Structure formats: C-alpha cells, structure tokens
Amino acid sequence: MHKLLPVALGLLILFCFSGCSEKSNPLPSKSHPDEWNVASSASFHGKKVLASGNASCTGCHGYELDGSGSAPACQSCHSLYPHDTQWMVLADQEFHGAYIARDHWSMKSCKKCHGDDYAGGSSKVSCNTCHTGEGGPESCATCHGSLKNPAPPEDLSGNVATSSMGVGAHQLHMDGYGSCNICHVVPASMSDAGHIDGVEHAEVLAKRSWNRTTGTCVTGCHTSTAKSYIWNSF
Numbered sequence: 001m002h003k004l005l006p007v008a009l010g011l012l013i014l015f016c017f018s019g020c021s022e023k024s025n026p027l028p029s030k031s032h033p034d035e036w037n038v039a040s041s042a043s044f045h046g047k048k049v050l051a052s053g054n055a056s057c058t059g060c061h062g063y064e065l066d067g068s069g070s071a072p073a074c075q076s077c078h079s080l081y082p083h084d085t086q087w088m089v090l091a092d093q094e095f096h097g098a099y100i101a102r103d104h105w106s107m108k109s110c111k112k113c114h115g116d117d118y119a120g121g122s123s124k125v126s127c128n129t130c131h132t133g134e135g136g137p138e139s140c141a142t143c144h145g146s147l148k149n150p151a152p153p154e155d156l157s158g159n160v161a162t163s164s165m166g167v168g169a170h171q172l173h174m175d176g177y178g179s180c181n182i183c184h185v186v187p188a189s190m191s192d193a194g195h196i197d198g199v200e201h202a203e204v205l206a207k208r209s210w211n212r213t214t215g216t217c218v219t220g221c222h223t224s225t226a227k228s229y230i231w232n233s234f
C-alpha cells in the first residue's frame, strides 16, 4: 500500500497544477475550435459557412445572426455578411442595389464571395441569374435606363418622370438621334475612366453648353434665339 503513496501524491500534484494553470489563464473559447478566426486555417469559420451554410450558427448567435447571449453578431465583424434581411426588398434602403449605390456604385466587395465573373464564386449564388444582361450586373441597364436603351428612365435615383432632371428629354432624343454620344462621352464598359467618377451629376459634352440651372442647352441644336427648350419641362 505505502508503495503507491508517492504515485498518488504525484498524481494529486499534477492534477492540481493543471487545474491551477487553467484558472490563471484566460479561458479559451468553449464554443469553437482553435483557429476558428484564422482565415488561412482549415478550421476557419468562413470556410465552414460557405461550405455548409449558416443554419447551425443560429441556435447560439440568434435567429437573425444578430447576436445572442455571449455569442456576438456576425455583422459586428463584417458588415456585409450575413446579408441584411431587407437585402432583396426593392423599396428598402438596405436593398442590395441601394447599398451598392451608397458605396459609390462599387461592386468590388461582392466579387470576393460571388466571384469575379459574378457567377457564384464561393457563395455559389450567381448574380447573373437575375441580372441577365451582358456582363451580369455590369450591364449598362442595371443602373440606368431600360432594356430598350441605357438612357433614363430609370435615372440613377429610380425616377421615371420626365420632370426629373435625370430623366428629362432622354427618350425624345433617343428617338430622334438614337445615340448617347451627341451629348455624353460613352463608356465601352462600366469601369471605363471618367464614367463613374464621383462627379455628382452626369457629365454633358462641353459643346452642348448645358446649363443645369435653367435646364437648357444654348448652342448647337437649340440656339438662344429659338424657342427655349427646357430639358425637364416640355
């Protein structure tokens, strides 16, 4: 019997030591594996979610994944995922199109998960099934105009009335002249320099002497001596 005493003592010391050391260190995550938050790791949470969805997360992180108890909201770290519940609600300010417009019409952030060609990427949800034009969401009529031509309506704010400055007499001129380049430099693709350039309004060729305050062009087609033609009132 007495021979086992040192062994028992040793075990007791070992047990105590490990117990004490656990107490003096911050507790590691009980809910998740190590490297759950290391993007390069095989156990990275993002990989798991993209492979098998987020249904298994809702139990602890909340039904809308907006946090519950000590489990944080997913959006506390990345504002784009999961998508807002109103992401597909056209009239809502969280509609995905409205989000993109606020982000200076940039779709760069989407490509990370939906692929450079928007065909799905790691998210496996293609933009192109809904945005069926050439180039998917980069097709000209996604942001302005219609399938007939990319000239407004709709304008960039969704207006369709000709009294809106963005709409005005576009279609009247398209019917008469059929081309944007009598008034604008026309981009060959969405990402051409000078197209989406942070200027507040569309640029009209200088030779048209466009006056936004009066809504008139006074050189070329409409001379100042002629009846005054007002772009958004006719």
Ligand code: HEC
Residues within 6 Å of the ligand: 028, 029, 030, 031, 032, 036, 037, 045, 046, 048, 049, 054, 056, 057, 058, 059, 060, 061, 070, 071, 072
């Ligand atoms: C059993 C409950 C539970 C489930 C299921 C769960 N989580 Fe968590 N998660 C938590 C708790 C609690 C925390 C906060 C503290 C911690 O890490 O234990 C957390 C923290 C996290 C963190 C932050 C980790 C850090 O280092 O700050 C991420 C990321 C995360 N969870 C992602 C997910 C994902 C993705 C899923 C689904 C695939 C998921 N969780 C499922 C309970 C859970």
Ligand code: HEC
Residues within 6 Å of the ligand: 037, 039, 045, 046, 047, 049, 050, 054, 057, 061, 065, 072, 073, 074, 075, 076, 077, 078, 081, 082, 112, 113, 122
């Ligand atoms: C503590 C911060 C944190 C929390 C909380 C968090 N994530 Fe992440 N998540 C990250 C980081 C960091 C990345 C990778 C870096 C980045 O966004 O580019 C990431 C990326 C992702 C990705 C994309 C993977 C990829 O390949 O780009 C998905 C999907 C994801 N997280 C899902 C979730 C879900 C679902 C939850 C909530 C249950 C959650 N995350 C909570 C930090 C977090």
Ligand code: HEC
Residues within 6 Å of the ligand: 090, 096, 097, 098, 100, 101, 107, 110, 114, 118, 125, 126, 127, 128, 129, 130, 131, 137, 142, 143, 144, 156
């Ligand atoms: C399930 C269908 C669907 C999917 C998938 C989809 N969209 Fe959309 N998107 C729409 C609808 C509907 C509209 C509104 C069209 C309208 O205003 O006439 C829209 C509008 C837009 C707009 C225009 C906003 C504006 O105000 O003119 C952009 C930009 C856009 N989507 C980008 C994307 C991108 C990028 C993806 C993929 C990452 C994507 N969409 C995936 C249905 C979808």
Ligand code: HEC
Residues within 6 Å of the ligand: 050, 053, 054, 080, 081, 082, 083, 087, 088, 096, 097, 099, 100, 107, 109, 110, 111, 112, 113, 114, 122, 123, 125
């Ligand atoms: C971190 C990865 C990630 C990023 C970034 C991302 N998405 Fe997604 N998206 C997903 C995943 C995954 C799904 C599939 C559904 C889900 O899990 O929420 C999805 C689904 C969608 C859907 C379909 C929603 C539905 O209910 O049918 C649209 C539309 C969409 N994304 C648009 C966008 C747009 C636009 C952007 C850029 C502004 C974007 N996504 C950025 C991962 C992402």
Ligand code: HEC
Residues within 6 Å of the ligand: 105, 137, 138, 139, 140, 141, 142, 143, 144, 150, 156, 180, 184, 185, 186, 187, 188, 189, 190, 194, 195, 196, 197, 198, 199, 200, 201, 202, 203, 204
């Ligand atoms: C992602 C949204 C988006 C797409 C896709 C898009 N545009 Fe635009 N377009 C804009 C915005 C925003 C403006 C006005 C603001 C500016 O000039 O920065 C604009 C302005 C214009 C103008 C007026 C001149 C100018 O540069 O201001 C023309 C012409 C035009 N676009 C043609 C096109 C054509 C042609 C395509 C397809 C090859 C296209 N757009 C695709 C958003 C878009």
Ligand code: HEC
Residues within 6 Å of the ligand: 144, 145, 149, 150, 151, 152, 155, 156, 157, 165, 166, 167, 168, 170, 173, 174, 177, 179, 180, 181, 182, 183, 184, 201, 202, 203, 204, 210, 212, 231
């Ligand atoms: C007769 C001249 C004329 C023609 C032709 C024309 N535009 Fe415009 N466009 C304008 C004027 C004027 C504005 C208003 C500029 C302002 O707001 O200062 C405008 C504004 C725009 C805007 C911005 C709308 C907004 O919401 O602010 C876009 C986009 C646009 N045009 C695209 C086009 C495209 C694409 C075509 C050809 C398919 C075209 N335009 C043909 C004169 C023209």
